[in-house]
Amino acid sequence: MSVSSSESSAPASPLTHFDAQGQAHMVDVSAKPATHRSATAEGWIRMLPATLALIAGGQAKKGDVLGIARIAAIQGAKRTAELIPLCHPLPLTRVAAQFELDSAGSRVRCEVTAETVGPTGVEMEALTAVQVALLTIYDMCKAADRGMVIEQVRLLEKLGGKSGHYRAD
C-alpha cells in the first residue's frame, strides 16, 4: 500500500489499531473468513568468535544451546497475544524454527515459520518466536559474552489473507 497517498486522500489513519478517535482497540475481524496463513521471520545474534565456537560445540555433544532456543521459540510463539497488546489470540497450527551458524559473520541466524487457519495473519507470532529464541541464546551465553547484539530481525514472507503475498526484498 502507499502510505503517502492514503494520508493525503483519506481521513482514516493507516494505523488500523486506532479508531477514528485515535484510541487503541483490538481490530474487528469477526467477518473475516478463517483461511490458511503463514509467516516467516528471521533475525541474527552477533557474538565473539569464541562464543560461536561454544554454541557449535554444543550441537555435536553436550550443552545444546540451539535445541533449548528452539523450544523457547515455539513456546514463545504461543504467548504472542499475551505479550503484544492488540494482537488477536490465534490457534497456531504449526511452528518451526531453524538455526544456522555463520562463522564468517560470527553470528547465529534464526528463522521461524508460523502457520494458522484463522482470520488474521501470524507475522507477530513468527517475529516473537525469533526474538525469544535470540534472547534465549543471549541468556545461555551471557556469562561468556555480554556484548552480543541481536540484529536484523524482520518479516521475510507472509502468505494468505486479503493483503496477499508479501516478500521482503
Next chain:
Amino acid sequence: MSVSSSESSAPASPLTHFDAQGQAHMVDVSAKPATHRSATAEGWIRMLPATLALIAGGQAKKGDVLGIARIAAIQGAKRTAELIPLCHPLPLTRVAAQFELDSAGSRVRCEVTAETVGPTGVEMEALTAVQVALLTIYDMCKAADRGMVIEQVRLLEKLGGKSGHYRAD
C-alpha cells in the same frame, strides 16, 4: 572475561546454564545474597520515513503508539522468566522505558532500565522489555509498513552482583 583462557585452564564450560554433563539446569543461586541490581538495554526499529511520521503524530494527539509500547515493555519484563527457559523468577522493583525518534536514521530507539533486589541480574528482563516494545511498535504499524527491521538490541549497562559493573563500548 576471557573465554579462551577459561577454556584452556579449566574444564568447566563458560556456559554456566549447563552442568558437568552438558545438561541444562536453572543455576543454583541459593547462597547468593539479595543485593540491588540494575540493567539497561537498548534497541532500534527502522522504518519508512512516512511510518515514523505517523508515530511522531501520535505523540502529540491521538494514536499513541509509543505509550502502548511502553506499557507492553513493562508488562513484558514481568513475564521474562516464563519466556526464557533458564531464567530465575525475580521480583522487579523498577521498570522504566524511554523512546526517541531518530529522524535522520528513520527509526525509533527504545531504552529500558530494570531493577531488582535479588540474587541474580536483571539483564534478561531489560532486554526482553526492549524486544516486546519494538515488537509492539511493529504490530501497530505493520498495516502501513511490513518492512520494518528491529536492530542493534543489546545490553548497555549492568550494575550490582559479583560480576561488577559492565558497560558496553
Next chain:
Amino acid sequence: MSVSSSESSAPASPLTHFDAQGQAHMVDVSAKPATHRSATAEGWIRMLPATLALIAGGQAKKGDVLGIARIAAIQGAKRTAELIPLCHPLPLTRVAAQFELDSAGSRVRCEVTAETVGPTGVEMEALTAVQVALLTIYDMCKAADRGMVIEQVRLLEKLGGKSGHYRAD
C-alpha cells in the same frame, strides 16, 4: 427465564455449570455451532473531584491514565478463561473499550464490547475487561485517593447464540 418454573417442572438446576451430581464442570459446547457473538458491559469508578481532575488532565497532555486502562482492558479480556474457572477459552475477534468522565457524579465510566465467532458467549470477557480497566484506574490513582469505589458493573447487551438478544433495562 423463569427460575422457579424450571425448578418445579424439571430436576435440572438452572446453574448449568454443575452436573446432575452438583459437581462443577466446563459445560459441553462441542455440538454448538460457531456463530458471531457480541457482548457489551459497563462499570464505574467513583472518586474525589480532585482525582477526576488529575485523570482529565492526563487526557490532554501527560499522565494518560485512561490510555493505560484501555490497554489493560484489552489484555485482560484475553486472560478471562484463565481467571474464571469454568469459562471456555475463546478466540476474541474484537475488543474495544471506551471511557467517559462524569464530572457531576465525580466518576469515570468504562464500557467494553467484546466479540467472537464461537460456540459460547463473550459476556465474561466484556465484564472482565471492564473490571481490569477500573482496577487499573484505581492502581494509578491510589496514591492520591484510596477511597475510590468501583460500582455498577453489569452486562449491558448480548447478541448471538441460542439465548438470543439480551438488553439490560
Next chain:
Amino acid sequence: MSVSSSESSAPASPLTHFDAQGQAHMVDVSAKPATHRSATAEGWIRMLPATLALIAGGQAKKGDVLGIARIAAIQGAKRTAELIPLCHPLPLTRVAAQFELDSAGSRVRCEVTAETVGPTGVEMEALTAVQVALLTIYDMCKAADRGMVIEQVRLLEKLGGKSGHYRAD
C-alpha cells in the same frame, strides 16, 4: 494526603505512576525495606432473590458456587501483576476470602485479605481477588440471571508501609 495542596504547591503529580515527563513507569521501590503488609477489600454482587436462593442451596449440598469463587479469588490474587500494568510482582504470604449472603439486600458480599512481606502494598491483590470472585459468581449464575450487578468494590483497610494505616469510613 492532600491532593489539592500538592497540586498547588508542588510540580510533582500525585500520580506516582508517571514520571516528570508524564510517562508511565513501574515505580522504583528498590530502596524500600521488605516489611509486613496487609490489605482487605470488599465488594458485592446483587441478584434476583431466586438466584441468591440457588447459591444458598449450594452451600449445604451440591453446586458450591462460593467454594469455586473462593478458589478463583485466591488464584486471581496471584495474577494481579500480570493484569494491572504498573503493579509490582509480589510474593503473597496469605490470601483469605469470605462470603456472606445478604437476604435482605438480595446480594452476596465478598471480603478478601491479602498479605505479603515486601516493599509495596497489597491493596491491588485484595481488590483483584474480590473482582475475580464476583465475576466467577456472575459466570456460574448467569444462565439463571443475566442482570446481576457488581457494586461497592473498595479497599477497606491497609496496614504496613510508609503511608501507615488506612481504614475506610
Next chain:
Amino acid sequence: MSVSSSESSAPASPLTHFDAQGQAHMVDVSAKPATHRSATAEGWIRMLPATLALIAGGQAKKGDVLGIARIAAIQGAKRTAELIPLCHPLPLTRVAAQFELDSAGSRVRCEVTAETVGPTGVEMEALTAVQVALLTIYDMCKAADRGMVIEQVRLLEKLGGKSGHYRAD
C-alpha cells in the same frame, strides 16, 4: 502402528514431533479438518488410610479437597499448551473431572474427559488435568501425609481424528 516396521522400512521417525533433521517442531496440522475429538484419562493417588478419611470427611461437610482439585483440573486443562512444549493450543469445548474414593486400596481415583472441535487430539489436556488434580490433592493433604504416591496415570480412551478409536486394555 508397528514401531519396528516403520524403523526398518522407512527413514521417517515415528516420533512425529521431530523433523527429518531430528529437530523439534510443532507439527503442521493446517490441512487437517476441525472435527469433534474426545479423550479420557485416569490416575490415582495412594495415601495413608487416615488421610483418605480426612478427604472423605470433607465431601460431606467442610474441607472440600476434591471440589478444589476438580477446579484445578479444569483450570489446568486450559494451560496444557503452555506447559507441554510442542502441544498445539486448542479451544476446549468440555472438561469434566470425577473422583472416586477407593477405601480398599487407600487411594483416590481421578478421571477427566476433555473435548474439542479442532484439528488435533485432546489426550494431553485430559492427562494434564488428571496430573494437576492429583498434585492439588497432594498439596492439600501433605501436612498430614508426605508419603502419598501418584500412580497409574494413563490415557483410557480417545475418540475422533484420523487415528480413530483408542481404548486402553
Next chain:
Amino acid sequence: MSVSSSESSAPASPLTHFDAQGQAHMVDVSAKPATHRSATAEGWIRMLPATLALIAGGQAKKGDVLGIARIAAIQGAKRTAELIPLCHPLPLTRVAAQFELDSAGSRVRCEVTAETVGPTGVEMEALTAVQVALLTIYDMCKAADRGMVIEQVRLLEKLGGKSGHYRAD
C-alpha cells in the same frame, strides 16, 4: 506426624489449607523466616521397549526427547503456583532435572530437585516439574505408543523449614 493422635486430641484439622470453618485459604506464612529449602521428587513413565529405544536413540544424535522434557520440567516448576490453587508463589533459586533409562523395566525415571530461599517448602515445585517432564515425554512419543503409563510419582526428600528433614523410605 501421627494423624490419628492429632485427630483425637485437637479440634484443628491436619489439613492446614482449610480454616476453622472448613474453607480453603492460602495459609499465612507472613511470620515465617525466609530460609533455604530444597525438595527432590521422582517419577517414572513406562512404555514399550521399542519406544524406549527411540528415546535412547535421541540422546546420542537427533530427536532429543529428554532434552526437551528437561526444559519443560524447569519451565513447569516456575508455573506451580498458577496450577496448584493454594500454593504460595516462590522465587525458585535452583531447578535441576535428571533422567535415567531403565531398560529392564522399559521405563524412564525423572528426578527433579528444586530450591528456594523463602518461607515455605518447594515440594510442590519439584513434583510439578516431574509431572510436566513425564507428560512431555508422553506427548512426544504418543504417536508411537499411546499406552505409556506415568507411575510412582512421589516426594523423595525435603530439607529446610520447621518440619525438618523428610526422606522417603
